[in-house]
Amino acid sequence: CPTPDLSVLQTTLSIESLNSEHLRAPRSLTPAIRLAHQHMRRGNQKRALGILRDIGEQTNTTPPIVQFMIAHCLAKQSNHLEAHEALLGYVEMLE
Numbered sequence: 001c002p003t004p005d006l007s008v009l010q011t012t013l014s015i016e017s018l019n020s021e022h023l024r025a026p027r028s029l030t031p032a033i034r035l036a037h038q039h040m041r042r043g044n045q046k047r048a049l050g051i052l053r054d055i056g057e058q059t060n061t062t063p064p065i066v067q068f069m070i071a072h073c074l075a076k077q078s079n080h081l082e083a084h085e086a087l088l089g090y091v092e093m094l095e
Contacts, residue, residue, distance in 0.1 A: 004065040009037045049073040064093045
């Protein structure tokens, strides 16, 4: 399946700065996605997954990039069935 546009993940901010930005504006999508990505890069899939799932709950819809990242986190945690289901959800969003 095609990957989403990952350019939103590009940042020069530290994880601490991203966390502060996310706490100041918890409903803002970009800081939350960037913070989750930094947690993923550091191997903290559980924290990243929590942030990503919160995005879906706060927005009532999960953006495709978030669904894609959720699938990736679940796969890294060896939750392959859930990861597959999340990836199928992402593919359905693209149709």
